[in-house]
Amino acid sequence: MPHRGAYRSLLGLACLAGCLSSATSSTAAQDAPRPHIIHIVSDDQGWRDVGFHGSPDIRTPHLDKLAATGARLERFYVTPLCTPTRAALLTGRYTFRYGLQSFVIPASGTYGLPTDERLLPQALKDAGYDTAALGKWHVGHADRKFWPLQRGFDHHYGYLASEIDYFTHEVVGVPDWWRDNEPIREEGYSTTLLGDEAARIIRGHDPARPLYLYLAFNAPHSPYQAPREYLVRCADIADPTRRTYAAMIAAMDDQIGRVVEALDQSGMRERTLILFHSDNGGLRNPKIAGQVPAEPVADNSPLRGGKGSLYEGGSRVVALANWPGRIGAGTTVDGLIHVVDLYPTLVTLAGGRLDGGKPLDGMDVWGAINRGGPSPRTEVVYNIEPSAAAIRRGDWKLVWRVSLPSSAELYNLADDPSETTDLAAKRPDEVAALQGRVRELAADMVPPLFMPEAMNASLKLPPAFPTAREPRRADDPAKLSPTD
Template identity: 55%
Template structure:
């Protein structure tokens, strides 16, 4: 059994790596301390929201975008765990070993407890910190869980992928409130929205609130109630129709949460941020632990190349917006913002300390977000791993595949955001500069924990895999 699971994880890594490598080479304004509602969608395609012209209806998200600011050059990491870690720490995942793939359900590592997280900083500044949704930053030891990392309250799942109806992964329920297992009925997205509303309605409005609302939708498995799928019958492809239903339910729940803020009298002083954790899935090998190999994958990252797990724009440039009535100038901002920037940005608005802890990679992006001022960010680190890297400085982006035969791609993103023309042969000086920066970051990087644990398991250094979740065995046996 153990050998089979080790083989499965090693196969997962190899499949993902092969899929990647087989790709063709080609100053803060004064403002009152806001409540912060930070919403993350999971594997949402860049073009899969209504305000970008999608065939998927998202009126609640559209309203936030149209009355706030669309962030058209907002960058995340290419996969889930790295992006969530970057958001929580304000530091690139390469600093602490979470740069490669995600944390599979049978592995024991997590986001280092030596890292100071955003909820810790905000809690120290007097905020009530609430997390509703998906964690995926460590599950095998409770020291990695949200309640131990600065959140006053947690409700949701600690793993990366669960069944939307049974709340289970591999037959084991992954559904918690404040570290205790919860056995309840309901569709995951609606349960998360309902709980977020409840937390807002019980909140003391005299205390600033930070709510991290991390939906699992529309990550695999592609599941939705039949009546919601039927509402999207204008979409012919059955998988995309289900995917659309998942996004529509996500949108409905966001609308309910915003309405709760209004009912509570908190909306006018609440900053709402919405983003996807990476681009939509376009390769079955990178979709997650569910088998989608026989499906036509539904995500649309147009107009950008690639998707989840890739270093191209389609995997890393994500749909994002910010909305705070009276404090954000509505419109479109095409300045560069990276997810690591959100730690210093939110901490700055909250009056939280950013000097404690390790040096941040993020910069305060509030002038960019609120007024569309030029970004102070001159570089984007898409990722640096043992087998690949991508760095952008100014308009120039290097994509470097390092296993032999190695390959270099160079794009001028301002002129060619679709990454259709590889200029590596005509710009040797740019190649030298960007490769040197990638090498520098590689030298500063911690070892990728996924590779460390996989190697240890394969070499027989791990005698047994850890329990999927460290809880009562009788609870596990409940299964579905």
């Protein structure tokens, strides 16, 4: 074939470019001092629900300042749901490789992130970091082997399961508030309590020792609850549910401001990398709100879909990075970054080793973050599970639903970021190529851990008869009516 030589030449150039990008990124990481790392994650926050993305009604002055003096990560991808994103963040590996790709771990769930996975805090501890996890965990709660202190964190404060009441700190009426493996009872709004703890840790920390602080807020996940002072601050928002949602984000933003203030006061700020992103897109489908019913009021525009969806609104999330003197102020990073990339990027910055665990899916993207250079990533896996998958390579994205009636949708995200025009019928070659890549990846898929547990739980439920009434005795002469 006459084009084969040209193809090989292009492939060689692509490989060379990837090697140069990785080498440049590694060099940049080696030139940087080992930073303190403050890793902040919000919960179910919409793409547009932040000031620096142009929200007309939600005000986030502290996040806006971090974005203005740092880098906006405009193509930062996670998975469409909470547990999978947190697992991918901690492992640097796609969740289909260890069975956490489907749904989230429910409150009654007994499984968790497999213990043969080496997690980010373990790698950072090996590199000499002090580690702390605050807030939401949600990668295993039924067995202590899944808990933060057993997975590389020196300190944990917060909750373990899925969603809690912000004031009582209960999940489905059961207390879920912990400090270092011990249950505690405290009064206060959970967002404020997490900010208190983060500021306390920072102020009491020895600046000479590198710190990794994972601060996972439950805001603005349902149930929608906020202190009165924040509801008053957002009184101009007419819709009461949207008003409460905005108040929750405002409360979280204030606590992020307190974290930055504590860094300044402790003399750690100039040596601290702050990362912020949501765990998935904002809620648009009330059926997947969680255990507490919630009205979908998040704004992911102009992206399509939201939490739980394979469209962009489910996985492309608000994100930023800030490190004074190391990340240029006002930088916009348009290169692809996936949450699995944080593991190799942070461990490399920390001077740690990447060879202590299983093969990573993540890539070192520090060169893209700190200079706005090209990202080595050209592919994004949104999710792969038995019933559906979505993948992006270059500008082309496939959304493939295998369950009957099956469907395959194709979008060019460069031309159509809102996914309004399905090009599958016009570009069957692209569809076939992307489906081939999904099959290749799916060959390594572990069956979802959620499925057998959900099946077993449903089989143990009592029968769903109509409204119960007193049974008749066998010798009762009364005749049954036609409606009986």
